[in-house]
Amino acid sequence: MTTQKTSFVYVTYIASTPEKVFEAITKPEICRQYWGHENVSDWTPGSDWSHVRDNDERPTEIVGKVMEVASPNRLVITWAGASSADNPDAYSRVTFEIEPHANGTRLSVSHEDLERGSGMANGVSKGWPLVLSSLKSYLETGTGFDLSGRTKSA
Numbered sequence: 001m002t003t004q005k006t007s008f009v010y011v012t013y014i015a016s017t018p019e020k021v022f023e024a025i026t027k028p029e030i031c032r033q034y035w036g037h038e039n040v041s042d043w044t045p046g047s048d049w050s051h052v053r054d055n056d057e058r059p060t061e062i063v064g065k066v067m068e069v070a071s072p073n074r075l076v077i078t079w080a081g082a083s084s085a086d087n088p089d090a091y092s093r094v095t096f097e098i099e100p101h102a103n104g105t106r107l108s109v110s111h112e113d114l115e116r117g118s119g120m121a122n123g124v125s126k127g128w129p130l131v132l133s134s135l136k137s138y139l140e141t142g143t144g145f146d147l148s149g150r151t152k153s154a
Contacts, residue, residue, distance in 0.1 A: 003089070006121055007112040010128050015104040016139040022072035022098055024135055028052075034134040034144025037061070043069055049077055064091065073098050079111070081120060092120070107132070 014021055024030045028038030041049035043066055051062035063085045064078035075096040084090035097108040109128060114121040130147065138144030 004116040005112075006114050006116040007110065008114075008125055008128060009108065009110045010132055011106065011108045012132050012136055013101060013103055013106055014136045014139050018072040018098045018100055018105050020139060021105050021107055021135075022075070022096075024139060025075060025096060026071075034138035034147070035131055036147040041066055043071075043075075045069060050082075064094075067093070090120075092124075107135075 024034070026039060026041070026043050028040055031037060031039050036053065038052045039049060040052055041047050043049070045066055045068060047066045049064055049066050050060045052060050060082045062079055063082050064080060066075075066077055068074060068076035075098075077094050078091045079094050080087070080090040080092070092111060092113040095108075095110045095112070097106075097110070099106045099108075109132065111124050111128065114124060130145065134145040134147055
């Protein structure tokens, strides 16, 4: 039986430069400001990368490999839950296309090869719109959403 796959494509326009958008995705100290995670790697093709929560509760949530880097216009990575890292079939693929636009930068994020109906596909379909909105807010205003997952007291 063949597993059915699904994919998602998200596009946003950001009043910033392609260089700043690329840095916001790849520099841990910037990424944590709008995502509550750090994307950690040396960003060379073939290298490992990990998506690390910026607290001690669940340190590494997502892992993968860097497949392609063409800074500041393109980044391709594989993506799997840390608990599924040993299963080659668990990996999906994320492509960031970053292009100059008259109003700043066009960012397109394609997340492909997800198992249809899986927890990962469900999380991705809800997560990317929120993360990309937070990224846009952060780069345009200096403040992203609090996506750290920490509980705040009133």
